[in-house]
Amino acid sequence: MIVAAAICPSPPLLAAELTGQADILPELRAACAAAVTRLLAAAPDVVAVVGPAETTGPWDAAGQLSLASFAPALRQGPPLADNSKKRDAGPLVAAPPLPLALGLGALLLDQAGYTGPRTLDGIAEDEPAATCLALGRRLAASARRVALLAVGDGTARRSASAPGYLDERAAPFDEAVERAVRDGDLPAIAALDPALATALLAVGRPAWQALAGALSATDPGGAGLRPAGHSAAGRPQTEVLYSDAPLGVAYLVATLIP
């Protein structure tokens, strides 16, 4: 069963090495670290990381994010000495690099000093809600004490300077997600529209729905995914640690404790 769950976003700049000399969004990094600390405080037998990926399926638990795929200068090996020689542009680790969200999830666990068992599951960005919910239920049942880390972002269309340019539907979508998370309203998370999420570049949608599935399977009050308002007894205790879109992409950090 789930003993704790958390939501973190997945901008590459969470990896401090990628932001050059500047310390970008330290408050976001601090919020993510705090969320992971709370996950681990629940003394899980395993931490299950879920995040969007090109295809649905598990990844090597020893995998890492390839920083070099974003910043070639950070690759391991001798520094550039001669422009006429081609540099080895191989990834930092021998295993194939993890999808961004899973790689950042693994990084957050590493940074928290967690060395216990972990699983890494990618969910295809167009996976229907039912599949995401089912994955969550399966992860919840995978051990006696499971901590779930759902990694993924809100919309990327919050302003004219956003990566996806401005879409007026983006802010209401992100507000609805934040409200559902804050209220522990699992049915509302389960009901998020995959097509709208995709249109708004909200890549976190499948991971959030896996989280909803996992928590509903763990619901001690038995409310499950019944529509909100019928019973608040089974809702998780929630805390939103960060919710903002300073670069045009919505970042949400939250913890949900059954």
Next chain:
Amino acid sequence: MRTPGPLRLGGREFAVERPLVMAIVNRTPDSFYRPGLTWDESAALERVHAVVAEGADILDVGGVPAKPGAEVTVAEEIRRVVPFIERVRAAYPDLVISADTWRHEPARAMCAAGADLINDTWSAWDPALAEVAAEFGAGLVCSHAGMLTPRTRPHRPAFADVVADVLDRVLLLAERAVKAGVDADRIVIDPAHDFGKNTWQSLEITARLSELTATGWPVLLSASHKDFVGETLGAGVDDRLAGTLAVTAVGAWLGVRVFRAHDVRETRQALDMVASIKGDRPPSRTVRGLA
């Protein structure tokens, strides 16, 4: 691999060791650098006279900004650029004119009006551009944009090896262009800094421009005042000339042949300096210590 040879544009032929300056003239009200500077047609023509006097070899005329924004229809793009190109062509019969566009309809109209080169920064999003170039005997810039849709921003682009990705794309497009009938002596390749790339990746491309020039195809470097310069130096858009010229100098040293620039005089000076360092150009006047 191709044996480096003269680059032919319009009726001109440019030797391998002769670096070319491509002056930017935007027929837009909202491009990122000095927006609206040449929106007015008379201002645009004044700029043409100025950049020709400053040593521009090519004029790159565009009617749509690269950044996202209000839609510019095909008809509007043609309205912005074609009459202007006709006037420039009338005033400068031999000046090389480049059409900065990603759509074949404006490209065709611009070539009919006198453009000699199609600068397709969006990497063959419209594959018919090569056919237009072939039809008019024009040149073609084959670029890399990370498969982005025109006028969209890169969002978390990741590459196992960005330079390998660039090479794969531009060489494929050059090959396709030749098959479509474009004169191989009129094809240029462009890694397209910032297009589908983050700052780290544009820096990597800059450091490894030698891998592009080693292909033998003439390489175009378009770095002027771009975001990767700004992010690297922490410099606003009006404060990127020194960074731009540093990239220009590195490119020139590594064999780049065409330099797309807002600041023509400064770019020409930087290129002359590098050419003299390489031994391709005698200094203008040397008397120091020689009296």
